[in-house]
Structures are given as C-alpha cells and as structure tokens.
Amino acid sequence: MGTRGIPNYHGGFEQFAEYFSVYLANQGHDVYVYNSSMHPYQEKTFKGVHIIHCKDPENRIGTAGQFIYDVNSILDSRKRNFDILLQLGYTSSSVWYKLLPKKSMVITNMDGLEWKRSKYSKKIQSFLKVAESLAVKSSDHLISDSVGIQNYLNTKYNVQSKYIAYGADLFHNPNEKVLNDFEVKPYKYNMLVARFEPENNLETILDGVVLSNKKETFLVVGKHDSNAFGAYLKKKYQHHDFIKFVGGIYDIDILNNLRYYSNLYFHGHSVGGTNPSLLEAMSSNALIVGHKNEFNSSILGDFAFYFESDIDVKGIIESIEKKDYLEKVNGCRNEIVEKYNWNTINKQYLEFFKDCLK
Structure with a gap:
C-alpha cells in the first residue's frame, strides 16, 4: 500500500x-x-x-x-x-x-x-x-x-x-545502439537521473556544467514538464545546447545503457534514504559523482567522487575520465553483488x- x-x-x-x-x-x-x-x-x-x-x-x-x-x-x-x-x-x-x-x-x-x-x-x-x-x-x-x-x-x-x-540487478548486456536515439558517443557525455526537485541539486550540477570549460553533452533524465521547477530549469539553460533535457525514461534497459556508456553520472539527491536510481547506477558501470551527505556516502563509500558546490562539479568534469578510475566502477558493482x-x-x-x- x-x-x-x-x-x-x-x-x-x-x-x-x-x-x-x-x-x-x-x-x-x-x-x-x-x-x-x-x-x-x-x-x-x-x-x-x-x-x-x-x-x-x-x-x-x-x-x-x-x-x-x-x-x-x-x-x-x-x-x-x-x-x-x-x-x-x-x-x-x-x-x-x-x-x-x-x-x-x-x-x-x-x-x-x-x-x-x-x-x-x-x-x-x-x-x-x-x-x-x-x-x-x-x-x-x-x-x-x-x-x-x-x-x-x-x-x-x-x-x-x-x-x-x-x-538492483547487475547490468550485463550493453548495447551501444541505444545511444543513437540520444545522439551521443560512448564515454563522451555526462548525465543525471532525478525527479525535478530542488533538494536533488539539479541546479547546482547544471550550474557546474555551464561553468566547465569542457562542453560535452550532458543528458538530464527526468520528467521536466510536470512541475514549475522543471520549467524553470529548462528556461534557465535553454541557450546551452549541450545540456539536453530528454524527459522521463522508464525503460530500465535504456537507462542502464545510458549509465553504462556515460563518462560521469551525477547523483544529487540529498534528502531521504537509499535512492533506487543510485543503486541502478552502481550496477551499470557508472562512475558516480554524488552529493556529499550521509545517505549517499553510507552507500558509495570510497567508490565515488563527491561534490558540494557548482565549483566542485566544474572541477570534476574538467579533470575526471572514467577510464582512469575503473576501480571505483568495479567497487560499486561488487557492492551490488554483496549487499544490494x-x-x-x-x-x-x-x-x-x-x-x-x-
């Protein structure tokens, strides 16, 4: 119920x-x-x-x-x-x-x-x-x-x-063709998945994306047309073509493929417990950048990067490549196998x- x-x-x-x-x-x-x-x-x-x-x-x-x-x-x-x-x-x-x-x-x-x-x-x-x-x-x-x-x-x-x-279930069957619908290339884009609520830190993340000198595509996954905050964010970033609001995606296979082939996956949730989308990201080879709080750090531990401000986001985007931190990616997958x-x-x-x- x-x-x-x-x-x-x-x-x-x-x-x-x-x-x-x-x-x-x-x-x-x-x-x-x-x-x-x-x-x-x-x-x-x-x-x-x-x-x-x-x-x-x-x-x-x-x-x-x-x-x-x-x-x-x-x-x-x-x-x-x-x-x-x-x-x-x-x-x-x-x-x-x-x-x-x-x-x-x-x-x-x-x-x-x-x-x-x-x-x-x-x-x-x-x-x-x-x-x-x-x-x-x-x-x-x-x-x-x-x-x-x-x-x-x-x-x-x-x-x-x-x-x-x-x-979460481990994701085993990546399919690069899924990326065609989003006009992105493997490991050449960053992303987030979230409801459009202020405490999910979407604005902080996207402000950091705009500040960054590295203008790779950033996919924003979530229903942005259902509340005022979504409309506000779309309007605020409408002139930044590399930020793509792709709407809500509920096909887990598509979501997992997007996470799998992303360079960085941002998780801005700051209120609540264990967020399901975080576990799904851990299970699908994402390199996670989480908002620094007790809820996220208790799950991610040392297997992620953390941000508190748009400046943090900017620095991480400009300096972190997924291929250099596969031990964090594998650490997350092992946590899913053993605990989640x-x-x-x-x-x-x-x-x-x-x-x-x-």
Missing part, C-alpha cells in the same frame, strides 16, 4: 513493490498490491500478484487526491484478512491511521525525511513532521532504507527500525516479515 501501483511507471517505491510482490508470489504467498485507478495497467493480476484498483482523483483535484486514494485503499483493506499490511511511505496515509485494520500487522517503510524537502512550504513541512510521528505511532514495526534514517528514528522517537536497503542485489533484499524483507509474525 502507498504506491501508485505496479508494474512500475513512476519511481523507486513502485519498482520495489513490483519486484518484491512478484518475489512473494513466486514463493507461494498470497500477495496484493493497491493500484491507483489512473495506473495504465488495468488487469486484475500481474505475474501472480493480485491487483486492487482504488479510486484516485489526483488528476482532477491535484495532490489532495493522494489522500483520497490512500483512504480508499485503507478502507478496502479493512474488508480483507491480510496478515501484514506493508505501507511504503506515510505522507498522505498516516492521517488515516485510526482507520487501519486492527487484525493486520502494520509495517511501514518510513521513506526519507519528507519534511526536509524544499519544495514544500513551512506549513506543509510542519504537517509532514506530524504525519511522520503518526506513522511511527501507528505502525507495529518500522523499516528504514538507510542507516541515516535508522539513526534519525532512534534519536528522534526512541524507536528501533529494521535497516533494509533497496536492490534484489534477491538479497527480497529475502531480508520476507525474513523480517516472518520474525514480526513470530
């Missing part, structure tokens, strides 16, 4: 919901995923997973629709006999906590520090702090997707949470479920 649904057409939680639910079904469990009525997939099952379609009016009334979709999902769950209700996030669901079914065990993945996101007004940030506390209060067990979130919950609320990261592969993550979730039920 709490995602827009499966198969994934949106983001990290949806990707996880798809992989984990299919894994559970393959293990013989009876598993259901709540899908928004706006989701393009309208079948009742997906690879053995039951789909419950719930009314979601977000397309008509905006963000408030998410609250209605969540309460519709919760009301539906009261009619069923679920052993476990896994909530992915809490932003628009925790206000309905009193409606959660008493007979189901509620496990919540607490996502990132939503109230820190700069896109929100002070009033909304205050609400999100309350929503966070309600999620903690109303859950039987908590999951943190990063050590940073785990430490925060323990310090702030004096509660324990289970640390389980996201997963999907099979391991799925097993950790299932074992945690079993422990909770005991």
Whole structure:
C-alpha cells in the first residue's frame, strides 16, 4: 500500500513493490498490491500478484487526491484478512491511521525525511513532521532504507527500525545502439537521473556544467514538464545546447545503457534514504559523482567522487575520465553483488516479515 501501483511507471517505491510482490508470489504467498485507478495497467493480476484498483482523483483535484486514494485503499483493506499490511511511505496515509485494520500487522517503510524537502512550504513541512510521528505511532514495526534514517528514528522517537536497503540487478548486456536515439558517443557525455526537485541539486550540477570549460553533452533524465521547477530549469539553460533535457525514461534497459556508456553520472539527491536510481547506477558501470551527505556516502563509500558546490562539479568534469578510475566502477558493482542485489533484499524483507509474525 502507498504506491501508485505496479508494474512500475513512476519511481523507486513502485519498482520495489513490483519486484518484491512478484518475489512473494513466486514463493507461494498470497500477495496484493493497491493500484491507483489512473495506473495504465488495468488487469486484475500481474505475474501472480493480485491487483486492487482504488479510486484516485489526483488528476482532477491535484495532490489532495493522494489522500483520497490512500483512504480508499485503507478502507478496502479493512474488508480483507491480510496478515501484514506493508505501507511504503506515510505522507498522505498516516492521517488515516485510526482507520487501519486492527487484525493486520502494520509495517511501514518510513521513506526519507519528507519534511526536509524544499519544495514544500513551512506549513506543509510542519504537517509532514506530524504525519511522520503518526506513522511511527501507528505502525507495529518500522523499516528504514538507510542507516541515516535508522539513526534519525532512534534519536528522534526512541524507536528501533529494521535497516533494509533497496536492490538492483547487475547490468550485463550493453548495447551501444541505444545511444543513437540520444545522439551521443560512448564515454563522451555526462548525465543525471532525478525527479525535478530542488533538494536533488539539479541546479547546482547544471550550474557546474555551464561553468566547465569542457562542453560535452550532458543528458538530464527526468520528467521536466510536470512541475514549475522543471520549467524553470529548462528556461534557465535553454541557450546551452549541450545540456539536453530528454524527459522521463522508464525503460530500465535504456537507462542502464545510458549509465553504462556515460563518462560521469551525477547523483544529487540529498534528502531521504537509499535512492533506487543510485543503486541502478552502481550496477551499470557508472562512475558516480554524488552529493556529499550521509545517505549517499553510507552507500558509495570510497567508490565515488563527491561534490558540494557548482565549483566542485566544474572541477570534476574538467579533470575526471572514467577510464582512469575503473576501480571505483568495479567497487560499486561488487557492492551490488554483496549487499544490494534484489534477491538479497527480497529475502531480508520476507525474513523480517516472518520474525514480526513470530
């Protein structure tokens, strides 16, 4: 519960919901995923997973629709006999906590520090702090997707949470032809993949790209036509032809090929836990330049470069070639094999479920 649904057409939680639910079904469990009525997939099952379609009016009334979709999902769950209700996030669901079914065990993945996101007004940030506390209060067990979130919950609320990261699959089949559609050559371009939110540091990265004396193509992957910040960035950099806004790409094979053949892959996320796109970049031979913060460094360690300012970005672009730092690239891949592969993550979730039920 709490995602827009499966198969994934949106983001990290949806990707996880798809992989984990299919894994559970393959293990013989009876598993259901709540899908928004706006989701393009309208079948009742997906690879053995039951789909419950719930009314979601977000397309008509905006963000408030998410609250209605969540309460519709919760009301539906009261009619069923679920052993476990896994909530992915809490932003628009925790206000309905009193409606959660008493007979189901509620496990919540607490996502990132939503109230820190700069896109929100002070009033909304205050609400999100309350929503966070309600999620903690109303859950039987908590999951943190990063050590940073785990430490925060323990310090702030004096509660324990289970640390389980996201997963990724190693990318094995590069296909150079994918680059033709983007008019780039292998290792002669840099890129980023992100939602268009200020705390993802897109502007800092792109300011550094503009400052750099090395004017190679820079691909900006993400839905830039869905919010004001995206429109602002497109307008700001419209006269820099080497910066290409290519829109959202949800075909994992295309994304992995772009990462694989990139020279530098920038990851600017600064709020939240283990970001799925970061793990995907690690698994696909990217040389990563991450924003310097606890969440990124706890995952990347010494296998990446870090930036804090546009000047840092400028210097890295001008001085770093991927071919000279393959030990960092290989280090990231090894981390995926040893810690963050999907099979391991799925097993950790299932074992945690079993422990909770005991």
